[in-house]
C-alpha cells in the first residue's frame with residue numbers, strides 16, 4: 001500500500017505530517033510523491049488565511065483526480081474548523097481535526113475494513129477541549145529537523161482562527177522534550193528548528209519556561225545547531241536573548257512576528273506589544289548579536305490600515321534592522337473578533353499593500369546579504385543538489401552554494417565559508 005502526503009501551512013504541520021507518515025512506513029506502507037498514484041492521500045491542512053483554505057480544497061481535488069479509488073484523508077486545522085464543508089467534497093473519506101489526526105493510522109485501518117458499507121466516512125468529533133500534546137519531528141531531510149515542542153495558543157489575536165483549531169497552549173515537559181531531542185541526535189540530524197504555535201509559551205502548563213527548555217536542549221550531544229522558528233516579541237526576554245548569544249548551539253537567527261507596524265492596528269489586533277517595544281527589542285538583539293538574522297511576519301490590509309496608515313507602516317518597517325519579511329494579506333476568518341472591529345480595507349488595497357511590502361522585504365534581504373559580504377561564517381551543507389550546486393545556510397541564515405561535483409562529502413557537515421560573491425537574482429552567495 002502506498003501513502004502520499006501534502007502539507008499546507010506552518011513548519012509545525014510539516015513536522016506533524018512527517019511524523020505521521022513515518023508511522024505508516026513503520027507499519028509497512030510505502031511513501032510516494034503527492035503527484036503520483038497512491039492508495040492513501042493525506043492532506044494536512046491550514047486555516048490561517050482564505051488563500052490557505054483554497055489551496056487545501058485544490059489539494060483535495062488533485063488527490064481525488066490522481067486516483068479516484070484512493071482513500072483521501074483530510075486532517076489538521078481546516079479540517080478542524082470546516083469539517084462539514086469538507087465532508088461535502090466528493091471523494092473525501094476521512095476527516096480528522098487536530099484532536100484526532102495523530103490516530104490517523106487507526107482511522108485508515110478502520111476505514112479499509114468498513115469501506116464497502118454505506119456512509120463509511122470517518123469523521124472525528126471536532127473539539128479542542130483537552131486535546132493532549134504530541135511531540136513530533138520531521139524525518140525528511142537528514143541535515144535539518146523541524147521539532148514540534150509546543151502546540152495551541154491562548155492569545156486570541158483578533159484576526160487569528162488558530163486557537164479555535166488547535167486549542168490551548170500546551171507542551172511536554174523539558175525532560176520529555178530533551179529525550180525526543182536525543183532521538184533526533186541519534187538519527188544524525190545536525191540542525192533542529194524548534195516549532196510551535198506560540199513557542200514562547202512552552203511549559204506554562206508544567207510550571208516550566210521556554211528558557212528552561214533551551215538551556216536543557218543546548219546540552220544535547222550531537223545536535224550542533226538550533227533555530228527558534230518563531231517567538232512572540234513579548235515572550236522573547238532579555239535572559240533568553242543573552243542565553244542565545246552565549247549558548248553552544250542556538251544560532252543568531254530570530255523569527256519575531258510583528259504583524260502590524262502601527263500602534264493603532266496592533267491594538268485592534270490585540271497584540272501584546274507596541275511599535276516602540278518591538279523596535280527596542282530588535283536593538284537589544286543587534287547590540288549583543290550584530291550579525292543576527294531577524295525575520296518578521298507582517299500582515300497587510302488589516303482593518304484600519306488605510307493608505308496613510310500604510311505609508312507610516314512602511315516607514316517604520318524600513319527603519320527596523322529586519323533581514324526579511326513573511327508577508328501575509330489579511331482575510332476575514334470565521335468566528336474571529338476582527339469581523340466586528342475597525343474599518344475594513346478593500347481587497348484591491350490589501351493586494352497593493354502586499355505587493356509593496358514584499359518589495360520592501362526583497363530590498364531588506366538584499367541589504368542584509370550585502371552587509372555580510374566579506375565575512376566567514378559556518379555553513380551546514382544540505383543533501384539537495386540542484387543544477388549541479390550544493391546548498392547550505394550560514395548560522396545567520398544566509399543561503400550559499402558551491403559546485404556539487406567535488407563536494408558531496410560535505411553533506412551534513414559544517415564548514416567555514418567566505419561570503420564574497422553575492423548573486424542577487426538568486427539571493428545566494430556563491431563559491432565558484
Ligand code: SF4
Nearest residue numbers: 153155156157160162
Ligand atoms: S499568538 Fe496570535 S497570531 Fe499567533 S497563533 Fe496565537 S492567536 Fe494566532
